[in-house]
Amino acid sequence: MKDIRYEDTITELERELRHLCTVIKQKGREILTNFEITPPQFQALQYLINEENLTIGELSNKMYLACSTITDLVDRMEKNELVKRVRDEKDRRVVRIYVLEKGHEIINEVLDARRHYLDDLLQDLHSDEKKAILKSVEMIYSRTV
Amino acid sequence: MKDIRYEDTITELERELRHLCTVIKQKGREILTNFEITPPQFQALQYLINEENLTIGELSNKMYLACSTITDLVDRMEKNELVKRVRDEKDRRVVRIYVLEKGHEIINEVLDARRHYLDDLLQDLHSDEKKAILKSVEMIYSRTV
Numbered sequence: 001m002k003d004i005r006y007e008d009t010i011t012e013l014e015r016e017l018r019h020l021c022t023v024i025k026q027k028g029r030e031i032l033t034n035f036e037i038t039p040p041q042f043q044a045l046q047y048l049i050n051e052e053n054l055t056i057g058e059l060s061n062k063m064y065l066a067c068s069t070i071t072d073l074v075d076r077m078e079k080n081e082l083v084k085r086v087r088d089e090k091d092r093r094v095v096r097i098y099v100l101e102k103g104h105e106i107i108n109e110v111l112d113a114r115r116h117y118l119d120d121l122l123q124d125l126h127s128d129e130k131k132a133i134l135k136s137v138e139m140i141y142s143r144t145v
Numbered sequence: 146m147k148d149i150r151y152e153d154t155i156t157e158l159e160r161e162l163r164h165l166c167t168v169i170k171q172k173g174r175e176i177l178t179n180f181e182i183t184p185p186q187f188q189a190l191q192y193l194i195n196e197e198n199l200t201i202g203e204l205s206n207k208m209y210l211a212c213s214t215i216t217d218l219v220d221r222m223e224k225n226e227l228v229k230r231v232r233d234e235k236d237r238r239v240v241r242i243y244v245l246e247k248g249h250e251i252i253n254e255v256l257d258a259r260r261h262y263l264d265d266l267l268q269d270l271h272s273d274e275k276k277a278i279l280k281s282v283e284m285i286y287s288r289t290v
Contacts (some may be wrong), residue, residue, distance in 0.1 A: 001260050009265055009272065009275045009279050010260050010267070010274055010275070013275065013278060013279045013282060014256065014259050014260045014263050015148070016279065016282045016283055016286050017169060017263075017282055018169075018259070019286055020166075020282055020285060020286040020289070021165075021166040021169055021170065021288065022188075023289045023290075024162060024163075024166055024289075025166065025170075025258070026209065028290075034150045043167075054186070064171065064174065067173065078263055110255055111159065111189060111249065114163070115155050115156055115159045117153055118159050118162075119155045120157060121232075121285065121288045121289065122155070122284075122285070122288065127154065128153070129284070130154045130158070131154055132277070133158065133281040133284055133285060134154050134157055134161065134280060135281075136160045136277060136278040136280075136281035137158060137161045137165055137281065137282075138161055139164055139274070139278055140163055140165060140266065140278060141161050141165040142170065143266045143267065144165070144168045144169075144172075144266065145168075
């Protein structure tokens with residue numbers, strides 16, 4: 001792979017994206033300190049809301065973490081009344097994780113704080129410029145899925 | 146904060162950026178499995194190269210991790226010949242972490258693999274479109290620093 005020459009745009013884009021993701025990750029962690037959830041809990045809640053009622057095994061695959069780690073994570077979230085385990089009605093051997101109202105509320109508040117941060121950050125830009133940025137980010141993200 | 150109404154662009158941008166960062170993080174981890182460094186070691190090496198010869202305390206602040214955790218991390222990296230501890234010439238009480246040739250080589254190879262991934266991802270785009278994407282990412286990142 002050593003001999004491949006990338007155009008400068010890709011080299012710069014890789015660096016800018018890597019740094020941007022690091023900053024967003026740190027800002028995200030800072031925001032979470034105001035809420036009673038941890039970064040892995042925030043990530044788990046997003047998956048559980050977007051993909052609806054995953055099992056421990058499914059969540060483990062999504063998060064690239066061992067089932068035992070996810071079990072501990074879900075235990076703490078259940079204790080904190082963010083989620084609850086419910087037996088699948090169609091197959092009683094399967095246990096699914098449901099997000100409780102408090103879980104939904106916290107996620108909404110965290111996302112709101114993140115939007116607030118981004119809104120502040122880009123407040124000097126015109127609406128068209130923000131739309132151009134959105135289009136760019138979509139162009140990358142859409143190619144990854 | 147609940148009553149603030151964000152324009153749709155910000156709401157979408159926050160979501161797209163969050164998802165993009167998650168995908169890039171997962172891809173980054175996948176790339177690292179081909180190299181003999183872990184994600185925290187990759188992050189530490191970046192700081193140590195960009196900011197030159199930090200101390201344990203300075204690296205601890207950058208990475209938002211306890212000094213004891215950073216000490217363990219640096220121990221493993223030193224054993225793996227990625228870095229070495231060197232006493233500061235001006236103040237012998239201060240120990241700085243130097244990146245060794247092997248550390249530089251691994252970082253270059255990892256970054257090359259990441260550029261390769263991004264280059265593949267955006268290969269159907271014209272040079273101008275890639276430049277527009279770079280400009281957008283820079284517009285966000287420049288406001289965070």
